[in-house]
Amino acid sequence: QSVLTQPPSVSAAPGQKVTISCSGSTSNIGNNYISWYQQLPGTAPKLLIYENNKRPPGIPDRFSGSKSGTSATLGITGLQTGDEADYYCGTWDSSLSAGHVFGTGTKVTVL
Amino acid sequence: QVQLQESGPGLVKPSETLSLTCAVSGYSITSGYYWDWIRQPPGKGLEWIATIDRSGNTHYNPSLKSRLSVSVDTSKNQFSLKLSSVSAADTAVYYCARSPGSSGWSYYFDKWGQGTLVTVSS
Numbered sequence: 001q002s003v004l005t006q007p008p009s010v011s012a013a014p015g016q017k018v019t020i021s022c023s024g025s026t027s028n029i030g031n032n033y034i035s036w037y038q039q040l041p042g043t044a045p046k047l048l049i050y051e052n053n054k055r056p057p058g059i060p061d062r063f064s065g066s067k068s069g070t071s072a073t074l075g076i077t078g079l080q081t082g083d084e085a086d087y088y089c090g091t092w093d094s095s096l097s098a099g100h101v102f103g104t105g106t107k108v109t110v111l
Numbered sequence: 112q113v114q115l116q117e118s119g120p121g122l123v124k125p126s127e128t129l130s131l132t133c134a135v136s137g138y139s140i141t142s143g144y145y146w147d148w149i150r151q152p153p154g155k156g157l158e159w160i161a162t163i164d165r166s167g168n169t170h171y172n173p174s175l176k177s178r179l180s181v182s183v184d185t186s187k188n189q190f191s192l193k194l195s196s197v198s199a200a201d202t203a204v205y206y207c208a209r210s211p212g213s214s215g216w217s218y219y220f221d222k223w224g225q226g227t228l229v230t231v232s233s
Contacts, residue, residue: 002156033218033219035218035219035220037157037220043225044206044223044224044225044226045157045206045220045223046223047219047220047221050218050219050221051218051219056221088156088157090157090219090220092216092217092218097173097174098170098173099159099170099171099172099173100147100159100162100216100217101159102156102157102158102159103156104156105156105157
């Protein structure tokens with residue numbers, strides 16, 4: 001089971017904004033960088049955000065990331081139908097069961 | 112352009128060993144980065160499996176460690192996964208990925224393969 005908790009789903013109308021939270025602890029989010037991934041139906045995940053708030057080349061600035069304490073947030077503005085996907089947060093967990101961990105995943109629905 | 116491609120049997124019998132290979136093109140494994148395996152059971156979330164570097168140093172998911180073996184073949188620019196004593200719970204889409212990292216830690220996954228579905232069934 002994942003140690004990072006995300007809401008199962010969020011939804012909004014086209015053009016609106018959604019935020020997705022990712023909650024963890026001091027052994028993971030609290031002391032390590034967070035990354036975010038978009039997984040369109042039937043495809044592999046794609047890196048959206050790395051090192052908390054950096055976007056890889058080609059990722060529009062409609063996608064943004066932030067971190068505070070043991071939580072992180074992904075924001076999507078100007079929502080488009082093509083944004084309908086599953087979104088996962090990820091980071092390293094430096095506890096006794098060390099390893100890379102992912103969030104539970106959030107389904108974004110464009111109404 | 113960096114590309115990763117998984118290959119291996121799509122069906123494995125219970126108690127047998129699952130074997131997959133990830134071929135990397137457009138980038139030499141010897142140039143750096145870490146190389147990872149990640150899986151996703153049908154309809155479920157992502158689970159990191161293991162990391163390996165160009166020298167063959169590995170870091171395994173503690174929950175799978177006793178059944179795992181990951182290796183790298185720099186001459187073929189590929190890396191491989193072996194998971195023994197599989198059960199239905201190991202049925203998943205298996206992805207290989209590239210990650211920047213340090214000291215055995217994968218920071219994030221910037222390139223992914225398309226994934227391959229492995230079903231464990233008799």
